Amino acid sequence: MPTKVDVRKQILAKALVDPRFRKKLFAKPEEVFGGKLTLQDKAALERIQKMLPSIDQIVSHLAGEVLCGGGGGCGGLA
Numbered sequence: 001m002p003t004k005v006d007v008r009k010q011i012l013a014k015a016l017v018d019p020r021f022r023k024k025l026f027a028k029p030e031e032v033f034g035g036k037l038t039l040q041d042k043a044a045l046e047r048i049q050k051m052l053p054s055i056d057q058i059v060s061h062l063a064g065e066v067l068c069g070g071g072g073g074c075g076g077l078a
Contacts (some may be wrong), residue, residue, distance in 0.1 A: 008033065012044050016055055022048075 002010070011032060015022040024031045026045070033041055048055075 008041060008044075012048065015048055017059070022052075 001055055011025065015025050020030075026049070029041070029045060037045075
């Protein structure tokens with residue numbers, strides 16, 4: 001059975017890769033976390049928000065690599 005810490009780590013990991021989940025997390029964090037946020041939860045959310053531009057850029061680049069095979073030529077898709 002996952003611990004509370006494991007569940008919180010899973011929530012934060014999902015927020016890094018799932019934009020829709022991330023939007024919900026930032027809009028209603030207490031609902032997603034299942035109650036009042038701890039100081040550690042709040043700090044983690046702040047770190048993610050600061051990292052979002054870089055994360056989104058990395059994800060976009062990786063998607064381009066996967067879709068285009070690393071050689072460009074996607075006709076501007078990536």
